[in-house]
Amino acid sequence: MTTAARLNKYRSIANRSLQNVMAYRNSYIINLLANSINLVAIFFLWQGIYGGREAVGGYSWDQMKTYLLVTFLANSVLSWYSETAISGKILDGSVAMDLLKPIDFQTARFAETLGASLLEGAMSTVLLIVFATFLTGVTFPHSPIVYLLFAVSLLCAVVVKFGVVYLAALLCFWSTGSLGIVWTRIALTNLLSGALVPLAFFPDWLEKLALLLPFQAIIHTPTMIFLQQADTWESLRLIGIQLFWGAGLWMAGKAMWNWAVRQVTIHGG
Amino acid sequence: MKISQMLYLYRRLYVQQLKAILEYNKDFYILMCSAALTQVLGFVFLWVIYDRIPDIQGWQFWEVTFMYAMIFLTEGAGSLFFEGSWRLGRLVNTGELDRYLLRPVPVVLQVFCTGIGINGLGNLLIGGVIIWQSLVHSPIHWTAGKAAILILLFVTAVIIRVSINLMGNSAAFWIRNAGNAFPLMVHNLSDLAKYPITLFPQAIRIFISTVLPYAFISFYPATYIFGKSGWSGWWLLAPVAAIGSAAAAYGVFRYGLSRYESTGN
Numbered sequence: 191m192t193t194a195a196r197l198n199k200y201r202s203i204a205n206r207s208l209q210n211v212m213a214y215r216n217s218y219i220i221n222l223l224a225n226s227i228n229l230v231a232i233f234f235l236w237q238g239i240y241g242g243r244e245a246v247g248g249y250s251w252d253q254m255k256t257y258l259l260v261t262f263l264a265n266s267v268l269s270w271y272s273e274t275a276i277s278g279k280i281l282d283g284s285v286a287m288d289l290l291k292p293i294d295f296q297t298a299r300f301a302e303t304l305g306a307s308l309l310e311g312a313m314s315t316v317l318l319i320v321f322a323t324f325l326t327g328v329t330f331p332h333s334p335i336v337y338l339l340f341a342v343s344l345l346c347a348v349v350v351k352f353g354v355v356y357l358a359a360l361l362c363f364w365s366t367g368s369l370g371i372v373w374t375r376i377a378l379t380n381l382l383s384g385a386l387v388p389l390a391f392f393p394d395w396l397e398k399l400a401l402l403l404p405f406q407a408i409i410h411t412p413t414m415i416f417l418q419q420a421d422t423w424e425s426l427r428l429i430g431i432q433l434f435w436g437a438g439l440w441m442a443g444k445a446m447w448n449w450a451v452r453q454v455t456i457h458g459g
Numbered sequence: 460m461k462i463s464q465m466l467y468l469y470r471r472l473y474v475q476q477l478k479a480i481l482e483y484n485k486d487f488y489i490l491m492c493s494a495a496l497t498q499v500l501g502f503v504f505l506w507v508i509y510d511r512i513p514d515i516q517g518w519q520f521w522e523v524t525f526m527y528a529m530i531f532l533t534e535g536a537g538s539l540f541f542e543g544s545w546r547l548g549r550l551v552n553t554g555e556l557d558r559y560l561l562r563p564v565p566v567v568l569q570v571f572c573t574g575i576g577i578n579g580l581g582n583l584l585i586g587g588v589i590i591w592q593s594l595v596h597s598p599i600h601w602t603a604g605k606a607a608i609l610i611l612l613f614v615t616a617v618i619i620r621v622s623i624n625l626m627g628n629s630a631a632f633w634i635r636n637a638g639n640a641f642p643l644m645v646h647n648l649s650d651l652a653k654y655p656i657t658l659f660p661q662a663i664r665i666f667i668s669t670v671l672p673y674a675f676i677s678f679y680p681a682t683y684i685f686g687k688s689g690w691s692g693w694w695l696l697a698p699v700a701a702i703g704s705a706a707a708a709y710g711v712f713r714y715g716l717s718r719y720e721s722t723g724n
Contacts, residue, residue: 216640217640220640220641220643220644221640221643221644223644224640224643224644224647225647227644227647227648227650227651228647228650230651230663231650231651231653231654234654234658234659234660234663235515235654235658237658238515238516238518238654238655238657238658239508239512239515241515241516243512246508246511246512247511364485365485365486365489366483366485366486367483367486367489367490369490369493369578370486370489370490370491370492370493370494370578371489371493373490373493373494373496373497373578374489374492374493374496374497376497377493377496377497377500378496378500380500381500381503381504386500386501386504387504387507387508391507391508391510391511392507393507393510
């Protein structure tokens with residue numbers, strides 16, 4: 191099969207997943223609104239924290255506002271949908287059908303994720319623009335290079351996050367439910383990626399540890415670039431690290447899949 | 460039906476569910492640990508912030524952790540004993556609710572016993588520890604009356620939580636969709652009550668004190684226990700909020716049930 195034909199296959203999978211999100215748009219919009227409740231709560235919490243203070247942990251209030259918005263965007267680009275779709279396939283046994291198809295399971299799931307992410311990203315961006323117009327003092331970068339680097343790092347963040355989600359989902363081969371695994375993954379990712387609080391707030395040892403792990407590539411890197419806390423060369427280096435984790439997790443996912451399918455027990459005859 | 464009979468039935472139904480989950484015990488532990496971990500990491504978040512600043516608009520670390528933990532503790536009690544309300548959507552959509560209607564047992568009781576969220580145990584445990592630590596680390600002048608009121612406030616908090624969950628999930632009678640998106644959104648609104656409501660604009664304060672009285676789970680009990688000036692006496696409204704939300708939830712559930720027309724095949 192030629193490369194073009196192969197790509198075409200996965201593009202149609204991505205397209206289908208995009209349409210899937212469209213079909214269930216009401217649930218998706220309610221979901222997005224539900225997530226923005228959390229953003230509102232966290233926003234006012236931070237506002238209280240900054241009340242009468244110039245800077246906390248090296249971030250000014252204006253920078254923190256920007257940080258929260260960028261975090262929200264990076265978080266909602268790959269959300270619940272892709273999370274439950276993969277583990278769901280494994281738990282209900284429909285993965286057996288995927289084993290029969292002449293497509294790579296991992297690539298197909300990634301294509302699905304990308305398809306949904308596209309729409310999720312677009313909708314979150316709209317929501318963010320609404321938020322941003324109500325807020326004063328959000329610091330936007332001026333240089334177009336920053337936006338370019340940010341877009342690239344956001345895409346890389348999706349790859350890394352997919353890697354983490356995929357590995358977590360494969361764990362469902364050994365369990366009978368996905369909820370606990372999903373919750374654990376979300377909790378760990380939120381803390382160690384900088385989604386809850388910038389890594390600079392952590393005590394020294396925890397910050398060092400977080401920087402050594404892949405999670406920081408999901409939130410910390412895009413926000414560093416958008417807030418211009420990293421210059422162009424530093425940004426490229428950070429994106430390089432994201433790519434390293436993206437590739438590493440991809441291969442780990444592949445290895446784990448190859449091992450897991452040999453242990454598979456599917457419900458029913 | 461008498462209360463004692465209801466309790467007896469509740470216990471019997473509950474034990475049956477318990478047997479069912481103990482069958483899958485690996486999941487049991489994963490769920491419990493993940494719920495506990497989620498809560499602990501949220502606690503770490505507050506700790507990291509308070510490591511940098513002494514207070515948030517006059518609120519001390521242990522006062523905020525108390526509110527934070529109350530939200531999780533009541534959630535834990537809700538999932539452990541009343542998880543079934545989260546299955547209502549599926550019961551309505553698959554028409555399984557038919558079975559419940561045929562039995563001479565209150566439908567709401569059967570719904571409550573449709574499942575057990577064992578994750579609640581993790582939340583109860585960690586929430587309990589955090590609340591205990593909050594009380595130990597704060598200068599509170601304890602009297603028997605204060606302890607009794609605290610227990611009363613715990614009870615009202617759980618009632619409010621469970622009622623709001625039931626109300627949110629009753630949306631399944633109107634929204635014909637397999638998902639849980641709407642009740643989850645109602646559930647997520649409790650995020651607002653994890654922190655002092657004084658941080659929020661007036662509109663949000665009123666909303667989480669009246670429409671969805673989550674503030675009576677966390678904030679108002681905290682003002683009483685830590686003796687916040689300017690808020691004395693407000694906790695007295697907690698039982699009112701509890702009775703109000705329970706009545707409203709039951710009303711909404713009954714009304715939804717009267718509209719229930721099963722699924723056609």
